[in-house]
Amino acid sequence: MVRRTRADMEATRASLLATARKALAQHGYADTSMDELTAQAGLTRGALYHHFGDKKGLLAAVVAQMDDEMDARLQAISDQAEDPWQGFRSRCLAYLEMAQEPEIQRIVLRDARAVLGGASPDSQRHCLNAMQAMISALIAQGIVAPADARALASLVYGSLAEAAFWIAEGADGTARMAQAAVGLDLLLRGLLVQPHQGKAS
Incomplete structure (x- = not known):
């Protein structure tokens, strides 16, 4: 019996994830065949079940991978911003803009919601904790009006x-994005201590 090393196991998992991500982006969850997917990866269904449990588990793993990538992109926007408020505003806007990217739109915003019920509890907690930390810092700096940071x-x-x-569901995604951007500015300006100052622009 051939013993598989940890590196072999990680390589198998990575291969399945990469192949599944491509297939899900092209065909969607319902039309992605597990037999075709494992054949493309040069692996067996047994390998898929070992690493992910089932088709839903594979989707959840792909979504988790994409969530991590999206989070890294958003964090880079915050880190590169000229000031904390601009970083927060740009980060919020960038999240909405991601809803127009075909891969994110189909896998994260359509299939994950339909099959998994949306983001995982861990992902939601992470996003909320990150946003709470940013808002708390903005309140401490006198930029955002004093309020409960978790509630905000x-x-x-x-x-x-x-x-x-909403952006991902419509055929008129570009128009919806433009409308959402206007709404986002109105929403975020309401958080400011002095919403009519130049910081909000």
């Missing part, structure tokens, strides 16, 4: 998530 984070995160779904 929940409201902003919920608004962004629903707007992203």
Whole structure:
């Protein structure tokens, strides 16, 4: 019996993830065949079940991978911003813009919602905690009006998530994105201590 090393196992998992991600982006969850997918990866269904449990588990793993990539992109926007408020605003806007990217739109915003019920509890907690930390810092700096940071984070995160779904669901995604951007500016300006100052522009 051939013993598989940890590196072999990780390589198998990575191959399945990469192949599944490509197939899900091209065909969607319902039309992605597990037999065709494992054949493309040069592996067996047994390998898929070992690493991911089933088709839904494979989708959840692909979504988790994409969530991590999206989070890294958003964090880079915050890190590169000229000031904290601009970083927060640009990060929120970038999240909505991602809803127009075909891969994210189909896998994260359509299939994950339909099959998995949306983002995982861990992903939601991570997003809320990150947003709460940013809002807390903005309150401490006198940029955002004093309020409960967790409550504000929940409201902003919920608004962004629903707007992203709305953008992804429509054939008129570009128009919806433009409308959502206007709404986002109105929403975020309401958080400011002095909403008519140049910081909001």
